Amino acid sequence: MRSVVRSRPGRLITAFALTVAVATPVVATSASAATTLTVAQALAAQDGRTATVTGYVIGQPTASSTVLTSGFTADTAIAIADSAAETSTGRMLYVQITSAYRTQFGLLTNPGLRGKAITATGVLTAYFSHGGLKSPTAMSLGGGTTPSPTPTPGPTGTVPGGDYDTTYYASAIGKTGTALRSSLHSIIRVHTKLSYDQAWEALKDTDQDPANANNVILLYSGRSQSKSSNGGGANDWNREHVWAKSHGDFGTSTGPGTDVHHLRPEDVTVNSTRGNKDFDLGGSAVAEAPGSYSDADSFEPRNAVKGDVARMIMYMAIRYEGTDGWPNLELNNSVNNGTAPYHGKMSVLLQWHQADPPDTFEKRRNQRIYERWQGNRNPFVDHPEWATSIWG
Structure with a gap:
């Protein structure tokens, strides 16, 4: 029995489709980048840049507004979000799982990954006509999205960054x-x-x-x-x-x-x-x-x-x-x-x-x-x- 998450009207985030070169993947146990983005930041930066993103596995995307949360059919894609309980596809990043990573990160093979934190490095560009990360060069378990930091009040009571x-x-x-x-x-x-x-x-x-x-x-x-x-x-x-x-x-x-x-x-x-x-x-x-x-x-x-x-x-x-x-x-x-x-x-x-x-x-x-x-x-x-x- 498959469960489907559908986006609410008006909440789908649309990304521009970009042409990207597919790099030869190398299986990695850790992702490397100067700064790790949240899913929200990655969705806002769909411009073809290479970035590292951390999020929680929600399910398998099969269309721009559909994500399976059970009854997985393939190892080729996962949807991640900043919260393990996310239900809106508009706040999910669709991550392409290329052949080098399918035995470790495909949901058909690894259904227990749902709810786990992963970190992936790849190209931020449209996937399934949706905000995505394609051509991964590194993927790893763990990381998780930490809560946004609470700024420390300055001497005048205002809040710096x-x-x-x-x-x-x-x-x-x-x-x-x-x-x-x-x-x-x-x-x-x-x-x-x-x-x-x-x-x-x-x-x-x-x-x-x-x-x-x-x-x-x-x-x-x-x-x-x-x-x-x-x-x-x-x-x-x-x-x-x-x-x-x-x-x-x-x-x-x-x-x-x-x-x-x-x-x-x-x-x-x-x-x-x-x-x-x-x-x-x-x-x-x-x-x-x-x-x-x-x-x-x-x-x-x-x-x-x-x-x-x-x-x-x-x-x-x-x-x-x-x-x-x-x-x-x-x-x-x-x-x-x-x-x-x-x-x-x-x-x-x-x-x-x-x-x-x-x-x-x-x-x-x-x-x-x-x-x-x-x-x-x-x-x-x-x-x-x-x-x-x-x-x-």
């Missing part, structure tokens, strides 16, 4: 100004691109109310609201583009229009009030969003999320630099940016960033996006001091 400094941010550490900006762009531009429909599911996860798993916290309103009340009706919540999608005219296109690092749940009416206004101080109180204010050309969010807003705007300016067919986004000091690819008001956003450092909710959100959805991080949540280094 912790152990990510030696892995994810390694190429940026020690740099300042233009060099830092360029390095951060190269790091965070590698990520899984979600569809606009997938953003609904992502926000239900990333913005979950810590006190009620059935609810999300609305950004400007601060209200805890049922996850299921998303939509377009009065008092529903919808997907707020913190970097207004008209600023650069990217709309809801896959990429900047669906990047969850700047999408947040918000009350439909409040979202409409904010519209595409830049951020600044002052205005009239916004109904249904206590502590928020708005006037003809700007919007001021409640104090508790002022820094969150600033860091989301900063992320977008670094992530989208005019490559990949997307606009070159940048901060400026205007509050009348319209469809230009700018967002303000920079001087106020920098003040908000300093006054409202990352809190537990924002840090958890950053980690969740990294581990489960996009595979990239907001560097200004991990290293708040980098904002001053780049923008002064």
